[in-house]
Amino acid sequence: MQTGYYSAAAGMVTQFNRLDTIANNLANVNTAGFKEDNLVVGDFMRIFKEARDELPNANHSEDGAKFLNRAMTKAPQIVDSYTNHSVGNMQATGNSMDFALSTEGLFFAVKTPQGVRVTRDGSFTTDDEGRLVTKQGYEVLSQEYLNDGKGSIIFNVEDSILEVDKNGQLYANLPGSVSQGPGSKLLIVQPENINLLKKDGDNLYKYENINQIKNIEESGAVRQGFVEKSNVNAVKMMTQLIETNRLVGMYQKAMSSQMDDMNNQAITKIAAKG
Known part of the structure; x- marks a missing residue:
């Protein structure tokens, strides 16, 4: 042999x-x-x-x-x-529906047909019913989800002004007024062991025991009007690509x-x- x-x-x-x-x-x-x-x-x-x-x-x-x-x-x-869960670069978009997390290990929680998933992609939008959703249409959860199991974040037509503080608290203009009042709060979570996260498609992660994900009340990490870019180093990946192709030829x-x-x-x- x-x-x-x-x-x-x-x-x-x-x-x-x-x-x-x-x-x-x-x-x-x-x-x-x-x-x-x-x-x-x-x-x-x-x-x-x-x-x-x-x-x-x-x-x-x-x-x-x-x-x-x-x-x-x-x-x-x-x-x-x-x-590699290191934080990527922050890119300003000026879109009030875009959010980024500046701290490693924190995630937004979203609701999918397969259950609750977490993501770092904060490029959100609203659906026809005014609910805050991801680009794929998955519902972004608020902290109310921990109490009632629903946790929808819904905006009225009159909510033309939206602001979010560093902890994920949403503020919208009060009807018939120029002042703003607090609304829902984004559910920011942190897995007990980030290495147990598994990629589940659509830039989402699955955690086997969702009850072990900790709710972070005062994260101080939310950045409105920004998105976190990929942490992939294109130059390093191209170098590895060339190296791997050469190894294939050698073998x-x-x-x-x-x-x-x-x-x-x-x-x-x-x-x-x-």
Whole structure:
């Protein structure tokens, strides 16, 4: 069995998975609130660093070297994935329905047919009934949701002036008056463990136990008239894209050498001896 061929094939599959992740990041470089995804590839150096102090042989002698040599034949593979939740740049839009969160780990809560989801994308609008919704039409929740399970944020036709403070409190003009009064308050939440969030499409995240999401009363993070841009670094992604394409070519060449050159040499030598 040609171990090198199968290791190269597995390495190529790993790079294909990296290409998918990089392509998705680049496709969302202009998506508001999008967070960059990354993969962790298991290789020999990582295995060595984890195992060198826990080898099965205390003297780290010839037997220990054999242990590490066996580890070298392990094919590179995706061992973990994670999302970079750092805050993206704030872009001023001047739209009173656009909101951004300036603190990492905070999210807006929205209601979807599949249940409550969270998002960093604060590019909101209103539907035909005057409810505050996302661009996809999902209802943006207010803090009243915690009490009555509804939590709709509805604007009247007369609500021509809308202001939101840094904690998400909405203020609209009072009917027949030039002054403003408090209305609903945006539901700003923070997961207990941000690593448990799973992307669920439409720039939304799913949290398995929604009851473990904490309501942040005084977040001080809401910025009206701004949107948070994607935190994807396009230059870094393009560099990774070039690197990954080169690795695919290298693995392909290694596979070709294993199957063509080495086999031809073996066949030639066997034929010559015969």
